[in-house]
Amino acid sequence: MAIENSPVEVFDTVFNRNDTRLSPSSSSQLDHETLEARIFKIIVIGDSNVGKTCLTYRFCGGIFLQNPEATIGVDFREKSLELDGERIKLQIWDTAGQERFRKSMVEHYYRNVHAVVFVYDVTSLASFENLPEWIGECSRHSVGPMVPRILVGNKCDLGGHREVPTSHAQRLADGYNFPLFETSAKDPAEKEHVDAIFLTLAYRLKSHKPLRLKQPSESSSSLLWYQREHETTGCQC
Numbered sequence: 001m002a003i004e005n006s007p008v009e010v011f012d013t014v015f016n017r018n019d020t021r022l023s024p025s026s027s028s029q030l031d032h033e034t035l036e037a038r039i040f041k042i043i044v045i046g047d048s049n050v051g052k053t054c055l056t057y058r059f060c061g062g063i064f065l066q067n068p069e070a071t072i073g074v075d076f077r078e079k080s081l082e083l084d085g086e087r088i089k090l091q092i093w094d095t096a097g098q099e100r101f102r103k104s105m106v107e108h109y110y111r112n113v114h115a116v117v118f119v120y121d122v123t124s125l126a127s128f129e130n131l132p133e134w135i136g137e138c139s140r141h142s143v144g145p146m147v148p149r150i151l152v153g154n155k156c157d158l159g160g161h162r163e164v165p166t167s168h169a170q171r172l173a174d175g176y177n178f179p180l181f182e183t184s185a186k187d188p189a190e191k192e193h194v195d196a197i198f199l200t201l202a203y204r205l206k207s208h209k210p211l212r213l214k215q216p217s218e219s220s221s222s223l224l225w226y227q228r229e230h231e232t233t234g235c236q237c
């Protein structure tokens, strides 16, 4: 896959607090590991409030994030894995579901993406019915058919409020030929299931080419990047 500069290079300047390998005491080890690791960009897409931030936080941070705020632009998370003796890094782009917080960022989300996770909320029929729109947006941005996609129904812990039967979701997933996962970012018993979503992608991506990797060099935040983007695009939102 051809690599251009932004937003991957922008990402590479982001210091990731969730990756324990980035502790100062292990910097020489980090240099070695970072240079060797292959990295893959995964975007997490779906309606606002479906739990994209909580799912990615559960995977990268291991805990349920209490009281998350709506994502503005994008939040970056990262996880290092060793699969069959090979070191890889997943760069996870937790995108904004709210139109006003994402509209100037959409091109960046899809550029050079290696895999896509579509999330809906099993207690929100609307979030499920909007999936074809998200899937269509992805295709309109030239994400090729070989880029793996996964469907995730979140908030299964709220069983009594379920509005999307598994059978309906499975039918949709089969129609697109996507794997379907139903899980909960909140339920600690589901932690391994959340991990399995991203590990499934990681194994599929192992045969892909690596992104060019630059050493993270400074602390940053998605909000700063978002603001910078808005300054350059003149967005008034």
Ligand SMILES: Nc1nc2c(ncn2[C@@H]2O[C@H](COP(=O)(O)OP(=O)(O)OP(=O)(O)O)[C@@H](O)[C@H]2O)c(=O)[nH]1
Binding pocket: 046, 047, 048, 049, 050, 051, 052, 053, 054, 055, 065, 066, 067, 068, 069, 070, 071, 072, 095, 096, 097, 098, 154, 155, 156, 157, 158, 183, 184, 185, 186, 187
């Ligand atoms: N019960 C339950 N609540 C959840 C779960 N995951 C997320 N939530 C709640 O759902 C709300 C929205 O979660 P977020 O992770 O911020 O949703 P989001 O998809 O990132 O929303 P945007 O950033 O606006 O796109 C929060 O109140 C979370 O506490 C879950 O698995 N179970």
Ligand SMILES: [Mg+2]
Binding pocket: 052, 053, 054, 069, 070, 071, 094, 095, 096, 097
């Ligand atoms: Mg969010």
